[in-house]
Amino acid sequence: MTRNGPLAITFNGLFVAFMLAPLVVVIWMSFTPENLLVLPTTSLSLRWFYAILDNQQFINALGMSIMLGLIAATGAILLAVPAALALSRYRFPGRDGLVAFFLSPLIIPHVVLGVAFLRFFTQVGVSGSFIALIGSHILIIFPYGLRLVLASLTTADPAIERAAVSLGATNWTMFRRILLPMIIPGVAGGWMISFIQSFDEVTMTVFVATPSSMTLPVRMYHYIEESIDPLVASVSTVVIFGTFLLMFIVDRVYGLDRTLVGPGK
Amino acid sequence: MAEASKGRIPYLLSLPALLLFAALLVTPLVMTAILSFQNYDLTTGVIDGVTLGNYRDALSDPYYHTIFLRTIGIALATTVLCVLIGAPEAYVLSRMQPPWRSIFLIVSISPLLISVVVRTLGWALLFGRNGVINQVLGALGLGTGPIPLLYTVHGIVIALVHVSVPFMVISVWASLQRLDPKVARAALSLGASEATVFRRIILPQIIPGILSGSLIVFALAASAFATPAIIGGRQLKVVATATYDEFLGTLNWPLGAAIAIVLLVVNAAIMLTYNNLLERRYARTTR
Numbered sequence: 001m002t003r004n005g006p007l008a009i010t011f012n013g014l015f016v017a018f019m020l021a022p023l024v025v026v027i028w029m030s031f032t033p034e035n036l037l038v039l040p041t042t043s044l045s046l047r048w049f050y051a052i053l054d055n056q057q058f059i060n061a062l063g064m065s066i067m068l069g070l071i072a073a074t075g076a077i078l079l080a081v082p083a084a085l086a087l088s089r090y091r092f093p094g095r096d097g098l099v100a101f102f103l104s105p106l107i108i109p110h111v112v113l114g115v116a117f118l119r120f121f122t123q124v125g126v127s128g129s130f131i132a133l134i135g136s137h138i139l140i141i142f143p144y145g146l147r148l149v150l151a152s153l154t155t156a157d158p159a160i161e162r163a164a165v166s167l168g169a170t171n172w173t174m175f176r177r178i179l180l181p182m183i184i185p186g187v188a189g190g191w192m193i194s195f196i197q198s199f200d201e202v203t204m205t206v207f208v209a210t211p212s213s214m215t216l217p218v219r220m221y222h223y224i225e226e227s228i229d230p231l232v233a234s235v236s237t238v239v240i241f242g243t244f245l246l247m248f249i250v251d252r253v254y255g256l257d258r259t260l261v262g263p264g265k
Numbered sequence: 266m267a268e269a270s271k272g273r274i275p276y277l278l279s280l281p282a283l284l285l286f287a288a289l290l291v292t293p294l295v296m297t298a299i300l301s302f303q304n305y306d307l308t309t310g311v312i313d314g315v316t317l318g319n320y321r322d323a324l325s326d327p328y329y330h331t332i333f334l335r336t337i338g339i340a341l342a343t344t345v346l347c348v349l350i351g352a353p354e355a356y357v358l359s360r361m362q363p364p365w366r367s368i369f370l371i372v373s374i375s376p377l378l379i380s381v382v383v384r385t386l387g388w389a390l391l392f393g394r395n396g397v398i399n400q401v402l403g404a405l406g407l408g409t410g411p412i413p414l415l416y417t418v419h420g421i422v423i424a425l426v427h428v429s430v431p432f433m434v435i436s437v438w439a440s441l442q443r444l445d446p447k448v449a450r451a452a453l454s455l456g457a458s459e460a461t462v463f464r465r466i467i468l469p470q471i472i473p474g475i476l477s478g479s480l481i482v483f484a485l486a487a488s489a490f491a492t493p494a495i496i497g498g499r500q501l502k503v504v505a506t507a508t509y510d511e512f513l514g515t516l517n518w519p520l521g522a523a524i525a526i527v528l529l530v531v532n533a534a535i536m537l538t539y540n541n542l543l544e545r546r547y548a549r550t551t552r
Contacts, residue, residue, distance in 0.1 A: 003360065003362075004357055004360050004361065008357045008360070009357075011353060011354070011357060012354065012357050012358070012361075012369060015350060015354045015357075015373065016369065016372055016373065018350075018427065019372065019373055019376055019427065019430075019431075020372070020376075021387070021391065022384050022385075022386075022387020022388050022390070022391060022424075022427065023376065023379065023383075023384070023387055024387075025387050025390050025391055025397055026383060026386055026387045026390060029390055037390060039397060039400075078281075079281050079282040079285060080282065082278040082279065082281065082282075083278060083279040083281075083282040085278050086274070086275035086276070086278035086279040087275075087279070089275075090274065090275035092272070092275045092276070095275075098279060098283075101286065102279075102282065102286070104290070105290065107484065107532075107533075107536060108294075108529065108532075109484070109487070109488030109505070109528055109529065109532055110488065110490070111488055111490050111504075111505040111508055111509070111525065111528065112294075112297075112488070112525045112526075112528055112529045113293075114509075115297055115508060115512060115521060115522060115525040116293035116294050116296065116297040116525075117289075117293055118512060119293060119296050119297050119300055119518070119522065120289075120292060120293035120296055120297075123296065135285075135288075135289050136289065138285065138289075139285060139286070139289045139290055142282065142285070146282075196378050199380070200378070200379070200380040200381065202380070202381060202382055202490070202491050203381075203488075203489075203490040203491060203505065206490070206491075206509065207509070207512065207513070216380075217380050217381075217382045217491075220380075220382045220383075220386075221382050221491055221494070221495070224382070224386060224389070224495055225494070225495075228386070228389060228390070228393075232386065233386070233390070236380075236382075236383040236386055236387075239379070239380055239383050240379055240383060243378055243379050243380070246378075247375055247378060251371075256371055256375070257367055257370060257371065260371075260374050260375070260377065260378075260435065261370070261374070261435050261438060261439060
């Protein structure tokens, strides 16, 4: 068995330090008792976390992001499951093109999508509305949900589905009682990844959101543009721990490495 | 009858998603493309008609030249650095023993799931004149005064490497998983050194993973918005932030649309040529 030498272990240590440094600094600084952004060394304080509660803008933006994520992820998964069934269980003309088309939001720069949505929503007359945010978010997170549902469908054995149908089950019964229970971890994982993608999205949303419909990352971005203070660090800390919690749940439900790296060990 | 109705099922199943894509992807992009050929007037706004003026402005104005070149430079530097640190990290991870392997894999790539704004804020806190890096260097008595990192191109590159290196790790990791460990063991048993095994057996097989990782990183870095906006400040514009300014600052939508379309076309062209090259060259080794 080949093992890593001391050089490789040092490299790994430096890499991990590089990946974690900005997160550690944000968390550490958010516990400062001071008015300025300095690393607290003598005492820690929760005052900047209480300060979030007094800032209606951040509270509203957090509520907006959660609502938007819940609705958009659910919408995306409801569209992705039938599409994934079509793509994985049928051979039909245009199938490969359809896969590429459905995954294309992944490779179109989000700034381009932001511009396009801003133009479109302004022309249609729903600029800055919650409906506009939902529609645009469903589109950009759809590929993430689709990929995970597709992956779980390819591991489910079609022979079981054929058996159910040959024994007289209707397609709907077969889907509800046989297929769905088999793919539910993938569907749930896809829903959560979609939620996280929606919650994190800033580049496209910054074009679509107006001051009354700002998501949390957009609100934070505009705040940081003006000034960086301990308040935005404590909001970030809340976001980091919230994301960790979701990651933990994803890991329990579907496996975080499978979700991030794809199947196949 | 059964055959005819069965043939329609996959289309019916994908119809809802297709409608969404037609309404919210195709229509907006077409509208943006049309917008980019329209005229703009400071007082009346967007004027109907067809002109190439916006593209001429975007491609010939030295202001935009600088921005396009800076964006490409930043994206290239980010890609090279991601190869240099992401690929070795994936290799080191693949040689770890079971519990550590998945722990460090998750530590390396999970920052991907944390908001880019939060991660960039972290770098802004590290980089500032009185930021953590300069405080530590000062405390150690190293260097002569604060090193400028915030509002610099290399600061943007460092933060972008942090944001995009997980994609390189994932991509190289995936190609390492497809390797047959028996080949490396056979080479070792035949007397090859570890270095030779790496150079002649492992490296050639993970190059497709490195290349496809580079593609993702380049595309991400070239169109990144929040990181260059926060670390670069108001002065150091890149394509994405310049587009934002045209749309929400100066309100010259046709020009902003033209810049966005150039970004989309250049991005798509790079992706497609690169992908074709990859497939032609590595058709056998990928998958």
